[in-house]
Amino acid sequence: MRILKAQQINKTVTTSDGQLTIIENLSLSVEQGTSVAIVGASGSGKSTLLALLAGLDVPTSGVIELNGKDLTAMDEEGRAKVRAESVGFVFQSFQLLPGLSALENVMLPLELHGAPDAEVRARNYLERVGLGHRVAHYPKQLSGGEQQRVAIARAFASEPKVLFADEPTGNLDSVTGATVIELLFDLNREQGTTLILVTHEQRLANRCLRQITIDAGAITSDLSVDEDEIRVELSE
Amino acid sequence: MSDWKLAAKFLWRHWRSGELRVLSAAIVLAVTVVTAIAVFADRMDRSLQRQSNAYLAADRVVTGRFSIPEQWQDLVSDLPLEQSFTAQFGSMVFAENDMQLASIKAVAPGYPLRGDLEVSDVPFGLGNEVYFADGIPEPGEVWVDSRLLPILDIELGDTLAVGNRDFKVSKVVIHEPDAQQGFSVTGPRVLMNYADVESTGVIQPGSRIFYKWLLAGEDGSLDEFEQRIKPELGEHFQFRTLQGSQRSIGSALDRGKSFLMLAGMIGVLLAGVAIAIAAQQFAEKHVDTVALLKSLGAEAPKVRKLYFTQMLMLGVVSSALGLITGEFLHQLIASSLSSLFGVELLPASWTAYGLGFFTGLICLLCFALPPIWPLPTISPVRVLRREINIEQLSVRTRALIGLSAVILLIAIYSQDLKLTVTVIVGLIAILIVAVGLSLAMLRSSGQLGAKAGSTWRLAISNLQRNPGHSTTQIVVFSCAIMLLMVLFMVRTSLIDEWRLQLPENAPNHFILNIGANERAPLIEEFTAKQFEFNPLYPMVLGRLVGKNGETFSEEDRDLSNALRRELNLSWTDSLAADNNIIEGQWWDQWQSVDGENGVSVEAGTAQEIGIKLGDELIFSLGGLELKARVSSIRTVDWNALTPNFYFLFSPGALDDYSPTYLTSVFVPNDDKRFINEFLRRYPTIVIIEIDRIIERIKAIVTQVSQGVELVLWVVLLGGVLVLIAAVSASMARRLHESSILRALGSGRKLIVGSLWLEFSLLGFASGLLAAFGAELILFALQSLVFEATSRIHPLLWVFGPILGAFFIGLLGAFACRKTVTVPPALVLRELQS
Incomplete structure (x- = not known):
């Protein structure tokens, strides 16, 4: 089943030097439950693409459908509703609120959507990311890896259909990054979430079933990998 | 979870993280100062109304x-x-x-x-x-x-x-x-x-x-x-x-209330500035939070509701807290002033508390909401692209909203359009001058900084980095210090004046109704007891009935109390030390034309009745008519508690009207029994003890200024809050800079020294500006209100800048202590993440 579809999308912005095209005539579709890595050099437009696909931003032209809903036909309120229902995020800079404890950070999206069992679910996810003993700690009392694990717990706690991750290991050393990647894919598999991530780290891209490379706002390659091949690669 | 519950939860979390403390403290302060003054004034109003009924x-x-x-x-x-x-x-x-x-x-x-x-x-x-x-x-x-x-x-x-x-x-x-x-x-x-x-x-x-x-x-x-x-x-x-004289009590009370309310208004204004700075900082900190909330699916109306509900809750809780502290402060003021009234103060009406509460909400609405208002409009893309920011309302719009709040509050407090307009125009004028002067000082400090050492350069560049904040702080502190200076000078000079006029042996008894034959023995007895006493003034009771050949009409009598009652008329050839001729001549220079009698009139009375030099006044003394030409107009120091008269005649003018005499004398406490013996010997003489009056007036001066001082200390607290708000708004930048400096090997001494210097310079400038403002106000007070000779107060110019530099330097360095106590590595890591 197709969860995400982008058709002929363009994104141009006005700068002091005139119009700048960031995404140009880009089309893609993503099946539910898969994992997609969007790779490309700095400035290739991958973060902009992620923002457009997640409904955080709107394309200048083209259509984006997420979970069967046309994001481009909606206003910001409508897109917010879709994000609330179907989308989770993991960011490079973690985006944890410094004044909230680990538990409260994970509870935040659940509370926003009025989940009655927010605390129980948040505790459960913190256990699953291995931070059950640090629920009362504040972000500044946690290491970078721990902070990203809290962010992953927060992203999965609202059980989204699609999880968007923007350079999730960009701020982490390679060992911590590997642990975080492992966690991300384990949870993804367990929950059947669709994972769309932006990265320039090949190791992370290789874990995905599909790798889309973009350059100057256009797709230059789109490779699908058999799941079994990944297992083989990992075992090697 | 309901939105209210969620908002309460969020509010608690924000409170816990310390983001809302300055904002809340500023609201509490505004409500405290207004509640204390409004409740006290209301109680005083009701009680004095009741007390003036006591005259009946x-x-x-x-x-x-x-x-x-x-x-x-x-x-x-x-x-x-x-x-x-x-x-x-x-x-x-x-x-x-x-x-x-x-x-x-x-x-x-x-x-x-x-x-x-x-x-x-x-x-x-x-x-x-x-x-x-x-x-x-x-x-x-x-x-x-x-x-x-x-x-x-x-x-x-x-x-x-x-x-x-x-x-x-x-x-x-x-x-x-x-x-x-x-x-x-x-x-x-x-x-x-x-x-x-x-x-x-x-x-x-x-x-x-x-x-x-x-x-x-x-x-x-x-x-x-x-x-x-x-x-x-x-x-x-x-x-x-109750009529007539009681009306003047009412208007005096109204003036007193307006003055206190306007002093309170400055407190509210300072609190408003602190609220605006703190709210701006809160909004800046929450741009990322709102972007995150929106990326998590919160719609703009929900975010708006969430934030506005939090602000409303904060406003209600802080205002309620302000009501409690205001009640406490008012109790302090009331207990320091209660003995002035002699009657129990009646409880205040609820409107007085309502005014305080209303002030808190208005301050929040007009100072805190404008910076927070655009927060929900932030695009959720900011979670990915940090360069995206919100469009704040322009400084001019925010200043206009704040100014309207101030105008609204002043209008409500004073309930007087003319006073409101005067105060607003005055405030704007003061602000323009103060802002101009402080900007000029900041600019000239730049030239100084260029030639100075590294500590100075760092301090001055910090001041110039954000001229808006520096100017706000200078203006705020100079206003607060100026008010304290004025109060201090007025109080000390008032009390000094009293001490000068009422030395240890100031007259404490008035002696009236002394018969002509009792004068010599009385002087003899007082001299024998070594009592200090004033000359014996002759006194004749009479009415002023007409001027320049015309009898005063009913309307004239309504205008002046002096026309409605019997006056104590006297004559003397020597002008008392506390009398000053402002027009015409005293008897030693005055020439009587055709044997006419002369009369010297007290300036206030002359103005009230419309008497001019050269007018012919007609008096009735026990049914006999006496005419006299106005030869001079005198000012009289009624505070001196020595015998003084509205009308003093030329020597001999009242010879035919069998006068009695009056004087005042100081009788030491040990000799109070003498009064008993004295009265026994002279039963027709009337003695009025004025020790009690003197005691009471001294107590009033001290107590009133204590009450006002309490209010002004709270106002100064408003200034401190502004400093804290401004420091905490710049804390992230200061931490960053000091971490880099320390990482590059700068010593603690340089950083602490530059902080000290930065705030001391701020304090010095505020003190200087305050001395200038206070001098102007004192000049106006001395020449217009106290009718005294105005003079320069060098102490203000010396101590204002020095104490301002010392205390604000200390306060600022203390508020910024984190910049040298937090390890630089921690700061740099936090900033990176």
């Missing part, structure tokens, strides 16, 4: 030369009014060997309905010896004026006869609420029970008796009573209510 000893009085007709009781039987009666007459009273003409007042139970009767068990009692009477004299007992005891050579507990009846003298009367104001030359008071009057047998047909029917109660019943009684009064009875 009731709310309404019916007076007459005949006893109050019994059938009039039917008029009030259904009204919830308290009532009492008094009858006043002159009669001889007798002791074993002596007798004296006394002013007898018979009072019925309940007297006084308003105010308090002060009595003592010690003749001429002072201080703790005086207490409020718990009722009226028992039948068979009288309470008397202290001076009657030596005249009759009796002690408390002895017997005194009025007419056919003997009474036990059980207390002395110190003060009656409805005593005649001024110096009345009637006999000493004897207060007796109304029920005893008949048994004395002194009331005969044709006796001159003054009856009063006293009534007190709620306004509605009193109005109803007035309507019923007025048609019944006829020509023998009068209905009396």
